[in-house]
Amino acid sequence: MIQPATESRSVIVEREIAFPPEKIWRALTQPHLIEEWLMKSDFKPVIGHRFNLRGEWGGVLDCEVLAIEPEKTLSYTWNFAHDDDAFDLRSVVTFTLTPTSKGTHLRMEQVGFRPDQKQAYGGARVGWQQFLENLEQLVARID
Template sequence: MSDATPETRAVVVEREIAHPPEKLWRALTQPHLISEWLMKTDFAPVVGHDFTLRGDWGSVDCRVLTVEPGRMLSYTWDHVHDDPAFDLRSVVSFTLTPTATGTHLRMEQTGFRSEQKQAFGGARHGWQEHFTNLERVLAGLA
């Protein structure tokens, strides 16, 4: 019997954002701003805080894992489905790196099992769309 964990895949999205890390951090951590670019939520940037992301299609249960203001944020992303084969237990991490023109934002969502092709594809497409919405929200912030 093997102790190896099943192989998983990750979705990685990187984007240069023409805003400073502090401004981006606000959009990643303030619930009213998160609801404008991602989903409605009761998020709080406190390690161990349980929160929910709610969309038209359902909800995601989350727990804050890492909070390094202006630098790093991570949380679990658990979507329980009626069919357990579609359950997704993953971790989303945001890394912010200051650049000469703003911030390099890297998002990584880990934990997609090899048979979760639809969830993986949906996340790859969805995060690109969310980041476009995020840039729109940032453009409207003072």
């Protein structure tokens, strides 16, 4: 049986950060820094590298690096397997860094939410705001 095409929804969060792309890039790609603003991980900035993000809530996200353009673009899968189909998430997160006169324009997009995943979608909308707030605070502290 052919499955009907389903629309997917995206969460997009954009913000201006008063630091250069290379500083933000470090926070996006170094595991000890990723842990400070997002979750514990065994991330490596290598296309095809499979890694996990482990939340304090006990959940584990299965991820794979899809694209890397240093200090410009980072994309990876963000998959959460769950017995309840409404929580089983197959998505892709992409960070885009654009230099500006005041620092960097950071754009995060997470694509792949099915229309029936209202709770996951709502959680991502709130969660990414907090993650990126944490990221901005971290970037301000690191050398």
